[in-house]
Amino acid sequence: MSQKVVVTGLGAFSPIGGTATETWENAVKGVSGIKAITDDWVSQYDLPVYIAGRVAQSVEDSEFISKVETKRLDPSGQFAVISARQAWQDAGFSAGDAEEADELDPERLAVSFGTGIGGVWTLLDSWDTLRERGPRRILPMTVPMLMPNGSTAAIALNHKARAAAQTVVSACASSTESLHVALDLIRSGKADVVITGGTESAIHPMTMASFAKMQALSKRNDDPERASRPYDVDRDGFVMGEGAAALVLESEEHAKARGARVYAELAGTGVSSDAYHITANDPEGSGAARSIDEALKAGEIDPSSVVHVNAHATSTPVGDPAEATALKVALGSHTDQVAVSATKSMTGHLLGAAGALEAVMTVMALKDRTAPATINLENKDPDIDLDVVTEARDLPSGEIVALSTSFGFGGHNSVAAFRSVD
Structure with a gap:
């Protein structure tokens, strides 16, 4: 490794x-x-x-x-x-x-x-x-x-x-x-x-x-x-x-x-390109799924170790379902066991800074063993079959992995996988 x-x-x-x-x-x-x-x-x-x-x-x-x-x-x-x-x-x-x-x-x-x-x-x-x-x-x-x-x-x-x-x-x-x-x-x-x-x-x-x-x-x-x-x-x-x-x-x-305090390990990252449309996501989520898979492989991570995702989840009618599909493709049936947070519900979309802010929150989620809230989810889209965290929730003990996902105009897909430390 x-x-x-x-x-x-x-x-x-x-x-x-x-x-x-x-x-x-x-x-x-x-x-x-x-x-x-x-x-x-x-x-x-x-x-x-x-x-x-x-x-x-x-x-x-x-x-x-x-x-x-x-x-x-x-x-x-x-x-x-x-x-x-x-x-x-x-x-x-x-x-x-x-x-x-x-x-x-x-x-x-x-x-x-x-x-x-x-x-x-x-x-x-x-x-x-x-x-x-x-x-x-x-x-x-x-x-x-x-x-x-x-x-x-x-x-x-x-x-x-x-x-x-x-x-x-x-x-x-x-x-x-x-x-x-x-x-x-x-x-x-x-x-x-x-x-x-x-x-x-x-x-x-x-x-x-x-x-x-x-x-x-x-x-x-x-x-x-x-x-x-x-x-x-x-x-x-x-x-x-x-x-x-x-x-x-x-x-x-x-x-x-140097005796530094460690929050978490950046275990792996993944990038890919949709080459599908200048602004729209690939509705099949194949490019996004490949970036998730690449991050897991780079960190030698079994998908079953993933317990939390800070999702890109921009609140757009087209983007949210496409990402949900990508998570299902990459994590399979284990997706049902993953606590998904959409923190853009609170911060809005910081465009090029969004991924970094959500990475900070993902690291803190591992450190505090807490998945942050997703607000304003009053009537969940039935086509999005994810376990969305609507109130802060405890994460499991032991060695766990959390993902931060980001997708951009031009078909850019990027994912960071963080692993907890004792």
Whole structure:
């Protein structure tokens, strides 16, 4: 078996919490982070949908980023830096960067971060500035702020990570694929430690209008907290979310040498492509099932060991059944014994950051032996034959496995399999 890779640090900046701990506690309680958008641009553009899951804490109130840094980073970069610093501190490293940490060689530290869209606020605000005020008013940092790899670069610079700085852009599968890259960086011998995760800040009038035009968003403007309702017969689309999440991964050998606290093992990951449609899932779920199967094989995991899935479950009429089908194909009859949580019911859909946030929750589920809630499931779709957790539920003792699944426009499928540790 390949060398073990373990999770030693967690960070999150999400619609239901300013930290990983707060996010997890609210996920267990079933707290919704979805609210009405009250910005002037809602009425200015007469948007048909104006509900979303914005971050629960303002960037200005976070202790993990300075005011100067916020001026040099797109909101997506701000969220990324905050979550990465949280995870770094949580992992117990003794200094702010690898260069100063006695227990870490900066040339053995890498970053693998994902995003679906990147610095869309910077891009579109700069376009408005150019049209209205001319080229002299464009900020010198515009390109570093808008480029999709800007968040990865900011984290790598901050932590002096010199082994690699890689960015994954695979729509809503991005940050789970970033875990796949991170696992390979360690198992290949390229790095001992990787800061991995994902970020997104796309609650912008253009993106809201675009997703609404696709009929992808829920139109429950009058009932925001109940709008995201995975698996419910009355689901009518996803709810936009924003934020970031980060995990510190280490080789087990490196973690043991420095006496690190270990949350769980990242046992395996899987990726595949549907090559079916630019936005729709393959209704047969074959590509998604292959990614699940690949993650299990990579971790030498028997499907019967899987007790929990934090599902992609976006609350779309087409996507939810396709994923349920994929789980049935990959796990067979054992699917009936798996506790499935759909935490987007609380956070909304963080696009490229969704997988990282759900990976953090999956790790916490194993650590606390608790499957988080799925809210708003009032009338379950009879075509979705899954054991959905509607109130937080205990998970079994002993060695168990939990999956985090992510699927994105373009047919991207990615899965992370985590194994519990004593």
